[in-house]
Amino acid sequence: xxxxxxxxxxxxxxxxxxxxxxxxxxSHVHAGSLHAPDETMAVRNARDLYTRRAEGVxxxxxxxxxxxxxxxxxxGAFFESPxxxxxxxxxxxxxxxxxxxx
Amino acid sequence: xSGHSNRAISTALTPESIRQTITETDAGxxxxxxxxxxxxxxxxxxxxxxxxxxxxxxxELEEDVALANIGLDLLGHARSLLTYAGSAWGQSEDDLAYFxxxxxxxxxxxxxxxxxDFAQTIARQLIASAxxxxxxxxxxxxxxxxxxxxxxxxxxxxxxxLDHSEQWLLRLGHGTAESHRRMQRGLDAMWVFVDELFxxxxxxxxxxxxxxxxxxxxPSSLRAGFDALVPRLITQAGLTVPTAPSARGGxxxxxxxxxxxxxxxxxxxxxxxxxxxxx
Numbered sequence: 001x002x003x004x005x006x007x008x009x010x011x012x013x014x015x016x017x018x019x020x021x022x023x024x025x026x027s028h029v030h031a032g033s034l035h036a037p038d039e040t041m042a043v044r045n046a047r048d049l050y051t052r053r054a055e056g057v058x059x060x061x062x063x064x065x066x067x068x069x070x071x072x073x074x075x076g077a078f079f080e081s082p083x084x085x086x087x088x089x090x091x092x093x094x095x096x097x098x099x100x101x102x
Numbered sequence: 103x104s105g106h107s108n109r110a111i112s113t114a115l116t117p118e119s120i121r122q123t124i125t126e127t128d129a130g131x132x133x134x135x136x137x138x139x140x141x142x143x144x145x146x147x148x149x150x151x152x153x154x155x156x157x158x159x160x161x162e163l164e165e166d167v168a169l170a171n172i173g174l175d176l177l178g179h180a181r182s183l184l185t186y187a188g189s190a191w192g193q194s195e196d197d198l199a200y201f202x203x204x205x206x207x208x209x210x211x212x213x214x215x216x217x218x219d220f221a222q223t224i225a226r227q228l229i230a231s232a233x234x235x236x237x238x239x240x241x242x243x244x245x246x247x248x249x250x251x252x253x254x255x256x257x258x259x260x261x262x263x264l265d266h267s268e269q270w271l272l273r274l275g276h277g278t279a280e281s282h283r284r285m286q287r288g289l290d291a292m293w294v295f296v297d298e299l300f301x302x303x304x305x306x307x308x309x310x311x312x313x314x315x316x317x318x319x320x321p322s323s324l325r326a327g328f329d330a331l332v333p334r335l336i337t338q339a340g341l342t343v344p345t346a347p348s349a350r351g352g353x354x355x356x357x358x359x360x361x362x363x364x365x366x367x368x369x370x371x372x373x374x375x376x377x378x379x380x381x
Contacts, residue, residue: 035164041273
């Protein structure tokens with residue numbers, strides 16, 4: 001099994017994931033993906049495809065094969081919320097009268 | 103000419119705003135300036151047309167988008183320049199683009215050359231972009247505020263175009279033996295049209311260049327900048343700077359290679375089949 005973006009040795013245009021921070025944005029947001037022969041061209045292609053020439057943006061490109069993702073099939077157990085697990089929260093303690101400012 | 107202020111020009115410079123400015127201030131181009139703008143507009147128009155042929159045919163989707171982007175930029179330059187040129191003669195950008203024949207087109211011959219393979223397109227674009235950068239840098243200081251405004255806007259765009267060609271020149275030059283061979287062949291084929299870009303051949307009826315002093319850029323003055331830049335890039339890519347004799351030239355006088363006619367036939371057919379239609 002190959003990782004995403006890596007389809008073997010003959011792959012000349014691997015897949016890249018693109019993260020864009022817009023001029024007034026606070027953080028880089030995943031914008032999409034593209035194919036490019038190398039990271040330099042990936043930045044240029046990202047600029048063409050995802051920034052529409054907007055000024056003052058920052059672009060990150062990451063080879064898709066460098067990204068490790070959580071398993072979507074393991075959603076049930078992996079992202080089980082703590083709801084209904086009151087025993088996890090420290091709600092059963094009583095405050096001590098002798099300790100001030102708690 | 104002196105009728106409009108730089109403030110009016112500094113707002114978003116579009117063909118529409120240029121037309122509006124000209125109408126409001128009654129400041130159309132004079133004949134010599136118009137013919138100068140027409141030559142530059144034709145260069146951009148014909149090259150944009152060539153790049154449009156790549157759409158859906160590029161080696162990768164991303165490159166399809168990149169070439170279309172560059173073509174759209176150039177079409178924007180052409181529209182502004184032709185709108186300004188047409189103001190001297192009461193003609194619109196469409197009148198000039200669709201209702202002139204081959205002999206009336208004043209583009210340099212480089213821009214009408216066929217796309218060939220990807221490497222030839224990159225070679226043509228590299229030469230064109232390096233030429234445009236020098237031209238628009240100088241022209242943005244023109245005494246004509248509209249030409250200066252169009253040039254200043256175009257400069258940022260052609261700067262990116264050069265970067266794109268440069269990146270591909272390096273990759274094809276240092277890529278495989280086959281990509282290297284094709285890149286060299288593309289450069290060799292396009293190099294014969296370099297000299298024409300820098301010849302001060304006057305436009306017919308414009309033998310006296312004095313009226314354009316301070317307004318137009320003398321092509322020959324751009325040669326040194328081109329020679330300092332492009333051969334270095336070619337060498338960096340591991341390729342050889344071509345030394346082929348130059349083609350005959352004469353594009354500014356309406357002399358063209360066999361390739362312009364078919365471009366115009368395709369470009370103009372609809373407008374000529376339905377003259378006066380609006381779209």
